Amino acid sequence: MKKIPGYDIHLADPAPERLAPLIAAHRSDARKILKECLNVPVMNSPILGPILCKGLEAAYGISGGLYRDEIDAWATGIDRPAQDVLAANLSYELAHVAGWLEPRLSMLKWPPVFGCTAVAVRAPRGWFHVRHMDWPVQAMRDRTIVLHATKGRRRITTVSFPAMVGVLSGMVEGQFAITLNWAPPSELPGFDFGPSFLLRHVLEEAADFAAAVELLKKTPLAAPVLFLVTGNGARDACVVERTRKEARIRKPEGGVLAMANHYLGRGFRQFNDPEYDSEERFDAALCAAAGFEGSTPAEALRILGRRPTRNSETVQRMVFCAATGEVLVRT
Numbered sequence: 001m002k003k004i005p006g007y008d009i010h011l012a013d014p015a016p017e018r019l020a021p022l023i024a025a026h027r028s029d030a031r032k033i034l035k036e037c038l039n040v041p042v043m044n045s046p047i048l049g050p051i052l053c054k055g056l057e058a059a060y061g062i063s064g065g066l067y068r069d070e071i072d073a074w075a076t077g078i079d080r081p082a083q084d085v086l087a088a089n090l091s092y093e094l095a096h097v098a099g100w101l102e103p104r105l106s107m108l109k110w111p112p113v114f115g116c117t118a119v120a121v122r123a124p125r126g127w128f129h130v131r132h133m134d135w136p137v138q139a140m141r142d143r144t145i146v147l148h149a150t151k152g153r154r155r156i157t158t159v160s161f162p163a164m165v166g167v168l169s170g171m172v173e174g175q176f177a178i179t180l181n182w183a184p185p186s187e188l189p190g191f192d193f194g195p196s197f198l199l200r201h202v203l204e205e206a207a208d209f210a211a212a213v214e215l216l217k218k219t220p221l222a223a224p225v226l227f228l229v230t231g232n233g234a235r236d237a238c239v240v241e242r243t244r245k246e247a248r249i250r251k252p253e254g255g256v257l258a259m260a261n262h263y264l265g266r267g268f269r270q271f272n273d274p275e276y277d278s279e280e281r282f283d284a285a286l287c288a289a290a291g292f293e294g295s296t297p298a299e300a301l302r303i304l305g306r307r308p309t310r311n312s313e314t315v316q317r318m319v320f321c322a323a324t325g326e327v328l329v330r331t
Contacts, residue, residue, distance in 0.1 A: 004329050006146040011204070015069035016076075022145065023077035026162035029143040030078045033161055036139040037088040066197055067165045074163045089165050091137075092182070092196060096189045096223040114182040115261055117281045117309045118228045119289040120237045121300065122255035126323025127230035127237050128300035130289075131169055131179040134313040141315045144331050156203050157327050159318050166196025167203060169318060173325035176209040176231040178202060178216070182261045183224040184271040186243045195225035195242075209236040216240045217247040224271075228259045232323035241265045258286040281308050297321060297328040 005025065009018045023030070071089065075082040087094065095114065118131040140161055149156040158170035171177035180195050193201070198219055206212035209231030216227050217240055227240040239250040239259045248265025250257065260282035262272040272278075288303045297319040304310055304317070317330040 002142065002331065004144050004146055004331065006148060008148045008150070011149050011151045015073045019070060019073045019077070022147075022162065023074065026143070026145065027078050029139075030074065030162035031080065032139040033137065033143060033163060034078075034080060034084055034088045036137050037091050038084060066201070070165045074165070078163065085163055085165075088163060089196070090194060092225075093189045093194055093223045095182075096185050115276075115278070115281070115311075115313060116179075116181040117285050117304055118179050118181060118259045119285045119303055120228060120230045120252065120257040121289045121292045121303065122234070122237075122252070123292075123295055123300070123321075125295065126232055126321050127177075128292075128297065129171075129177045129179065129228065129230040129320040129322070130300050130303050131228070131316075131318050131320075132304045132309055132314050133168065133179075133316040134311060135315055136313055137315070142331060144316055144329065146327070146329055151204055154204070155325070157320075157325075158200075158203070159316060159327075159329050164196075165200075166194060167200040168196055169316070169320075170199065170203045171320040171322050171325075171327060172203055172206075173322070174232060175322055176206070176212050176229060176236070177320035177322045178212065178227055178229050179320075181226040181228070181259055183226045183242065184262060184273055186224050186268070186271040189223040190244060192220040192222045192244065194222045195227075199227070209233065213238060213240060213249070216242070217249065220245055226259055226261070226263075228257070230320070230322055241268055243268065243271075254290065256286065256289040256292075258282050258289060260285065277308060285309050297326050301328060301330065 007022055071085050072082050075085045115134040121128050143161055145160050147158045147160055155173045158167045169179040178199055180199055202212050202215045206215055213229055221242055221244045224243045230237045237252050237257050241248040241263050261278040263269050285304060292303055294300060300319045319328045
């Protein structure tokens with residue numbers, strides 16, 4: 001089994017300094033991930049590609065430009081334009097652009113779906129937060145890294161990739177864990193908080209589980225998304241279903257909670273894609289979680305270990321337990 005690299009970083013340090021060990025170790029990995037993220041028709045167009053990249057860069061600056069120092073550090077370190085690093089970090093939002101436009105402009109043949117499955121199951125030591133990330137970017141498969149970031153007394157663990165500045169999966173030890181899943185396109189994306197950037201912001205700023213849920217629920221977003229949140233209390237688990245401006249909250253039933261890539265909230269189901277396998281994965285995950293009798297992260301990881309929740313596009317598998325600070329990651 002390949003060992004997954006882990007790095008300790010201090011968020012108070014300047015970005016070039018704290019990222020230097022990652023960049024030195026993962027230059028080629030970062031370039032390969034960027035190449036595949038940007039290898040889509042709309043970005044390869046000699047006319048649309050440069051226009052879109054420059055437009056994204058300008059709009060990102062106007063909308064606040066969070067973590068720009070890290071984007072610039074990665075761009076300098078791997079000798080790529082900052083706009084390319086930014087565009088790769090906005091893959092989720094760009095895929096939502098394609099997902100919204102594809103029925104209207106059939107020339108956009110960019111697969112807009114990132115299939116992921118997650119469950120929360122209550123165990124004696126706390127909530128096990130189990131997540132599979134299925135993305136059609138195969139360069140990610142063997143290039144997972146784990147970051148342990150400190151901010152004051154806060155210790156944040158994220159499961160990431162080289163050149164990734166936002167967060168898709170993370171935990172504040174002793175407080176809460178959050179993962180995000182693709183949500184069906186419901187409207188054209190805008191320039192509010194990107195979902196992965198909001199997840200990172202919440203990990204760094206929210207005081208506890210309740211504060212995290214409130215931020216995820218109320219912050220205007222650039223694109224729809226689904227968040228699974230687990231904490232350290234017996235009732236601290238929920239799914240936050242989001243469109244850009246609205247939210248629905250789902251709570252556990254019988255000590256288990258599942259999330260795939262479709263809405264269950266009232267008023268949101270109209271956006272679901274009936275041809276997608278999300279409901280099949282959701283049902284399989286819920287059934288497996290309901291029968292869980294284990295007590296360790298390794299046992300919890302097996303909940304999603306069979307098809308259809310583990311499949312050819314699964315690039316990461318992980319378990320968080322916020323109450324104990326445990327994390328288990330596999331690729």
